[in-house]
Amino acid sequence: MEEVNVLVIGAGVVGLSIAKVLSEEFEDVVVVEKEKSFGRHTSSRNSEVIHSGIYYSKDSLKAKFCVEGNKLLYDFCEKHNVPYQNCGKLVVATSEEELDALYKLKEKGERNGVQNLKIIDKEECLQLEPQVKAIKALKVDATGIVDTHSLMHQLALQAEKNDAFIIYDMEVTAIKKVENGYQVSFADGEIFQANYVINSAGLFSDKIAEMAGLDISNLKIHWCKGEYYKTTKIKNIKHLIYPLPDPKGISLGIHLTINLNGEVRFGPNAYYVDELNYAMDETYLDDFYQAVNRYIEVKKEHLQLDDCGIRPKLQGPNDDYRDYYIQEESANGLPNFINLIGIESPGLTSCLAIAEYVKEIMKK
């Protein structure tokens, strides 16, 4: 039986960030990942946006980690040559009825400590983005885009430089509390004994918590799919363009993002699913067409299926908004077991701030 000090389950952007940060101070950090490489799930199937933190309720973990993580992520990218662009974004109001929500969004962002938020009028908006239809917009300078694959590659590299190990093809199948930690079993029959276990298993984080014996009746993950369409017909967009967010907090609305090559795509939509299936279909094409044409003109035949991701949401279809669940489980009889459940957007932006938070929990 292999003995390790800190076992991190999941090599998505969050698990890798945790490995990078913990390996700076803790001995013997090991990441186990069921796939053949890092980031095969949500961390490589997202909008690649470095969010500012305007959307989340004050004092929520999402607000705290997004605002802190935004800066940490830009610094990390700069230091380790991860391609990124601080392009900024415009949240657009396309009718008078939306203006109130636009101003409220600005106030929310300011309460969270987001700097340089500015409401701009139609003329300024047209100067910045001549193709975009808006009567006013909230200009958010802190927003950017990042190459998520390079980011994860660098996080893994930095963790390994600190002597952390990342082991692929290692699917956790059972977890048993023992006297001095946890015995973690894998699909191939191997067993590791760990002093600390950190559950960063994304879409399966509730199942991992359940394996350890936690009551997950209030921690069930609901899978919520988000698809993207792309177009080659729109060019020369400089900012990300967002509609106002869905008031129930399910999604940020079908937005326009550019990648680092300036290519345009739209998404994600949001609908709950029962199976982990990344196949795309055209069922929602009309929804995309209508949502996008509210703020920029594009022909339906110029929208092409792109890709999709699945959100690990604590918020079920009829539930109120839920924050992240990040907790050391001594109170539930599982000392030194840390669960990270419901790490949906802005999880990419927040990855390094979440990792710092986990480190603080472990040092207490």
Ligand SMILES: Cc1cc2nc3c(=O)[nH]c(=O)nc-3n(C[C@H](O)[C@H](O)[C@H](O)COP(=O)(O)OP(=O)(O)OC[C@H]3O[C@@H](n4cnc5c(N)ncnc54)[C@H](O)[C@@H]3O)c2cc1C
């Ligand atoms: C459509 C969409 C758009 C998004 N856009 C953005 C955005 O623009 N900006 C932003 O900040 N955030 C965004 N997010 C959120 C962000 O992508 C996630 O919060 C983040 O990627 C979560 O990372 P993770 O490491 O927690 O999860 P994951 O990337 O899912 O990693 C978890 C890992 O655990 C592994 N695992 C699971 N079970 C086991 C097991 N039993 N044994 C071993 N390994 C296991 C999985 O294989 C996986 O690799 C978006 C999400 C979606 C779905």
